[in-house]
Amino acid sequence: MAVTASAGGGATWPSVPALPDPATETxxxxxxxxxxxxxxxxxxHFLLPDAFDTNLQAMRATLTAAEVDGFVYFAKKSNKAAVWVERCAAHxxxxxxxSLGELREALGHGVRGEDVVVTGPAKARELLELAVRxxxxxxxxxxxxxxxxxxTETVAALRPARVLxxxxxxxxxxxxxxxxxxxLTAALDRCVRAGDSVRMEGFSFHLSGYEVGPRAELAARLVERCLKARALGLxxxxISVGxxxxxxYTDAxxxxxxxxxQHGGHFHAGKSFDSGxxxxxxxxxxxAGALAALLSSRPQGHGQPLAGLLKECGVTLLVEPGRALLDRAGGSVFRIQGVKERDGYRILTVDGSSLSLSEQWFNSEYLPEPWLLPRSSGDSPGVYPASVGAATxxxxxxxxxxKVPFWRRPRVGDLLVYPNTAGYQMDSNESPFHELPLPPKVVIDRVERPEGRPAVRPRWRFDRHFLRA
Structure with missing residues (x-):
């Protein structure tokens, strides 16, 4: 809810609190x-692989409940850590x-080649060769x-290329x-003429936005394209809906x-953002709820939901989530190393940069507000609005x-913990600017509490991708 008190002036400070997350709170x-x-x-950054496993299981359960033959691919571009690919291999x-590097990472961490889908435009020859091989x-x-x-030589000499x-x-x-x-008509003709060199397995699309309806409509069109392609002997x-x-991230x-x-007065230097x-x-x-909504959506011109259409036509649904598999699977931690007082708010300077919160890449803002972990408990609760700057x-x-409305006064030495940053935030843009090292990734594994004994502190380890860097 909106905060209605302030350190002075009677200003109000809208709050965007993260949804409760017991694992992170622990x-x-x-x-x-x-x-x-x-x-x-x-x-x-800290990573919580149990959350990834839970999200994957929920998506698979959704496909099973809808009686749809489906397969889940993790979109690797959403996070560079090795632990996610290791979880994919395990499950x-x-x-x-x-990219060639991402394909090698997937194979090197145990994912079978048959369980990899290669996307992206204008793929390099080396990438195509390895993918076919x-x-x-x-x-x-x-x-x-x-x-x-x-x-490619591989297609000619070794095995057919599997394509969407x-x-x-x-x-x-x-x-x-x-x-x-x-x-597409020309591509189908070339696949037919290629004979055993190609196994044309279906269609895919890349659709911007998050609306369910347009995805269901386009998925239904691809099912119809599959039926026509089968008539050609393919x-x-x-189909892949991406x-x-x-x-x-927050409540309604x-x-x-x-x-x-929200308006310019709620941001440092009067910065303004388009809400859209x-x-x-x-x-x-x-x-998984959005996936269920997609499957239950009824495409225009069809007398049944998308799930029924897929079953009736014998079409497997492929999904390629990134952010949705990484929901609540990690956060980013910075220490405050400077506090500057301004007119009615503070500017906190932390030991990192905005390159570790990639929403700035889109000229936007990562709005779920950070938790403040104070080093001491001397101040009485209040409202202390503050923006957060980098040490650059x-x-x-x-x-x-x-200007985030903190409930305690931020001080030098306190920690700021940005929640739920694993999906597309923590490492998409990172670089060693100012010769600062890249923030390491720490994997925090769940530790079961022994019966009748005190809780055990979570165990941690470095992500294997960081250890090789």
Whole structure:
């Protein structure tokens, strides 16, 4: 809900609190983060693999409940940590990759080639070669890419290429991804003429936004395309709807209040953001719930929901979530190393940069507000609005432009813990600016509490990707 008190002036400060998360709250209460900050000497990220497992299980359960044959791929671009790919290998899930490095990472951490889908535009020859050699599924984005694939030595000498043909969404005709109807017709003809060199397994699309309806409509169109492709003698038994399953970070009331009340005075230096540019930090259906809504949606012109259409036509549904699999699977920790008083608010300077909160990449703001872990408990509760800047020499390098209403006075040495940053936030943009080292990633494993004994502090280890860096 909106905060209605302030340190002075009678101003109100909209609040965007993170949803409750018992696993993260256990870590916060353990005292482990303060020790890690001291030991590591700078900012770091913590990862919670149990949350990933829970999200994956929920999506699989949703497919099973809808009686739909489906397969879940983790979109690797959403986080570079090795632990997520290791969880995919352990649980037989797939990985969505878009580069040679990502493909090697997936294979090197135990994911079978057959469980990898290769996406992205204009794939390099080396990527296509390795993908075919390992039996990965390749989402072909253009006719020249299909020609390059058919010309690879691996296709000619070793095994057929497994391909999906990516469609240009009719509702987003200016997208740079996918093929037009005419290009798809030509691509199908080339797949037929390629004979045993290609196994054309179906279609895919890349659709911006998070609305369920447009995804269901386009998925139904791809099912119809599969039936027509089968008439040409092609396998065409699966479709990929990509990602786009939203995550809900905060409650509906707080989100509505923030959007209604926020203005330039709530941000450092009068910074303004278009509300439409913010990620939808509250969603009435999210994660596996959004997948269930997609399957139960009734496409126009069909007398049954998408799930029934998929079953009737024998089409497997492929999904490629990133953020939705990483919901509540980690956070980012910074220590305050400077506090500057301004007119009615403070500017906190932390031992890191906004490159570790990638929403700035989209000229937007990561709105779920950080938790303050004070080193002492001397102050009485109050409302202390503060923006959060980086320890760099750039005027625009702020982790949080918004004046966050902290309930205790932030002081040098306190920790700020940004919640739920595993999905597309903590490492998409990171670089060693100012020669500062990249924040390490710490994996926190659940420790079962022995019966009749006190709770055991969570155990931690470095992510294997960090250890190799």
């Amino acid at each position: 870590v916060l209460a353990s005292g482990l983060l303060d020790e890690l900050s001291y030991a590591l000497g700078g900012p770091f 037989g899930a797939g990985v969505d990759v878009a 390992q039996g990965a599924l390749i989402a072909v984005d253009a006719l020249d890419e299909l020609d390059a694939l058919l010309a 043909l990516r469609c240009l969404p009719p509702t987003q005709p200016h997208s740079r991804f996918g093929m037009t109807d005419a290009e 396998a065409a038994d699966r 990602g786009g399953l939203p995550v809900s 009331e707080s989100w509505r209040a923030f959007l209604a009340e 540019d913010f990620y939808p930090y509250h969603s009435p259906v999210a994660g 020499c750039l005027e625009s390098d702020l982790l949080t432009w918004r």
